[in-house]
Amino acid sequence: MQSVSKPQKPPVIVSPNSFLAWIGKIFLLVIGLFAVYILAINLFDKPYLFAQNVINGIQLGFVYALIALGYTMVYGIVKLINFAHGDVFMVSAFVSFFAVERFALHQWPQRLFPGFNPSLSTVIGTVTTILLSMVICVLLAITIERVAYKPLREAPRIAALITAIGVSFFLEYFGLLNFVFSARYIPYQRPFEVVTWYIKDGIHLVESGVTPPDGAITISNILIIIIFATILVQIFLQYLVRRTKIGIAMRATSFDKPTARLMGIQVDKVISFTFAIGASFAALGGVLYAIAYPSIRTLMGVYPGLKAFVAAVLGGIGSIPGAFVGALIMGQAEAMTSGYISTPMRDAIAFSILILVLLIKPTGIFGEPEKEKA
């Protein structure tokens, strides 16, 4: 039977100023206003608590920034979500744990030369521990890249992604075995003592066993070290990427691989180098994270790794300042949610923010608009 086509009504074109077009924006605005309202109430209610939450968020955000750099650089260059990055972070924490706990590496100058200045010994020892973790993680990352990712560079992207998941699972489940790291939470022995100050009518030292008075904001030396280290890493990375030859090679490779190869850049080496740099920052982050939150376990890298990746996406993946800004946002979101809504909801809120930001600006805050699909 021949169906008779009815004359169709011409479709109505929604003008960008009509209510229908605005309703989505109004919806977002309502959500935004609600968040601002909650924050504002708490800010005026207890300003010192708010400031404390901001500081907690900064501490978390700066650690995320260190991990996010690896994600954003690797994604920028090979378009691969390197799921194993979070596990490299975990390995670094464990390496430093064993170095400190078993071999007392954080005190080596004093052990070797009795009578060495103890505080200087701690500084040198801690730096050595961090460097050792970084070196081991760099070796691990390069091994992973060579064994698992390099043979798949010509394969479809999903193959590389599945491989990344496989590597990540291997590291996690291998670490979960009882004779490796086991599934327990392990108390982490810090290489140096935590010194805490509180700010109320000037800066005072918190004596051990004494709780700071009400209405004080506490900061610790770890916070300062984390901020310092992250900013140093940012400056170093900016210098590396903008000024040095290998940095230019990295940018060229991420822009256009075949052309970069034609220009005489050894693409494989550049990619390995990117993995190594990312892993070294993650390792630094891992040690600092373990010092700041001194309880480590095999699956500790999963959520920070994921959040760091989200931070990288949030800031615009492939962009180094973007990763930093995204990480700060993630840290603040997490701290504020823990502080004012509910601690268990912090993961949910963090990912909801990601979804919202992606809806408004799909390429992230600093991301460049996506190129036309070929």
Next chain:
Amino acid sequence: MDITAMIFSLVKIVAVIAYLYGLLWVLGVKLKKVEIAGKLVDPSLGVNIFGGVIAFGVIQLALTKFNGFSLLNDFDSGLLYQACTMTMVALGLNLIYGFNGQFSLGQWGFYGIGAYTAADITYRWVNGDSRGLVVVGVGVIIGGLVILLIGKFLSNLRRMPVLSSFTLYLIGSILAGVVAVYAGKLAAPLLDPFLGDSLNKGVLAQGLPMQVVFFLAVVFAGIFAAEVSFLFGLPVLSLGSDYFGIATLGFSIVVYTLMVNSDTILPFPEMKGGRGMIGIPKLTTWFWAFLFLVLVIVIMRNIIRSSTGRSILSVREDETAARSMGIDVARTKLMSFVIGSFFAGIGGGVYAHFIGFLSPGAFDFLVGFNPLIIIVFGGLGSMTGTITASFGWIFFLEGMLREILGKISPEAPSWRYVLYPLTLLLLMLVRPQGLLGSVEWGFLKSKIIPLRKSETREGVNNHE
């Protein structure tokens, strides 16, 4: 080292796979038309249904105890049900990712939604509270109608921002939910007296009515998961592939967090949050598992073979070309996403009622990579491969390796999780397209030559 046990488990795996292939073959048998009483009759359909019943009966017989002995013990039947649910979830994901090319990590979240929804319905029903079924049932039906109505209204608007349509759908669904809650309040006094309580069951809480409630619960859970996926997918599917993946991963983490806090943040004290929901009636029998599995396979195969399926495939191959052929790309993506989530929800419902205990740990996103790994193992865009891989995965990893490694030392079974990433790595290095590629078998074989996946196009700038 127990060689017999190993051989026995291997035989079991081979038998299960052979059984599946037999099932797929018998469902797809085509016979010549025969003349009965002067009329040409096609006996194929009858043969297919008869074959399906026989296939069902074989396992049912093997599960039945004769003098306390059955061919398949409880452990095996557990594996069987687990494999059935895993197949449903993985088939759904294969529709989304393998056939439509949308890299989704949220399948496990929909599976969890389905499991918790169905479990909540029957749990409440058994404990003398009919509101679960009524609220969810009325909610999903009214919600579906509202979504269809709004879709009708929006279909003759052009240049409507996605976010605005999403807001309209969201408001509509929330209103539907409110109506459903009131409907539940109205219906509760009518139904509750027939339910009894957990100790003395009422008329409606046992026998056939209970089975009907179970069926409804699973179907409603599937529809609920589908509607959630519709609301979530509408704005998010417009993102690029990797961004979509991360957003869906975020979704499954949000679902997991909500499950952990289901008794504090969500108003469901019976779910008991992170401690896990206990006391779900164990209603899944081989009949239901088989029925839902075959339903999912048949529905999905028919979708793939229809014109909708071809548009789904064409979107995977090349979005621009598909659009220029007049295919509504956004709608097609959304459709495959919703149908895939529907399968996941059904799988969750079946799973909840066979295990009898739900804890959020089972829906962690780390476990959620399993269906993805399964479809990659079996071959993206191959239903046969997915079915084989799911059953093989469960029977090999949970069945054989656990049994055999458990005999070596009590600690050895955890090694199987070290072995499978290694297998995965090896497979990716040797055969990145999966074990079966896009080959189909028997019932699932397409009349049209399947399109070959040419993924290089997706990453023109990345893989030269």
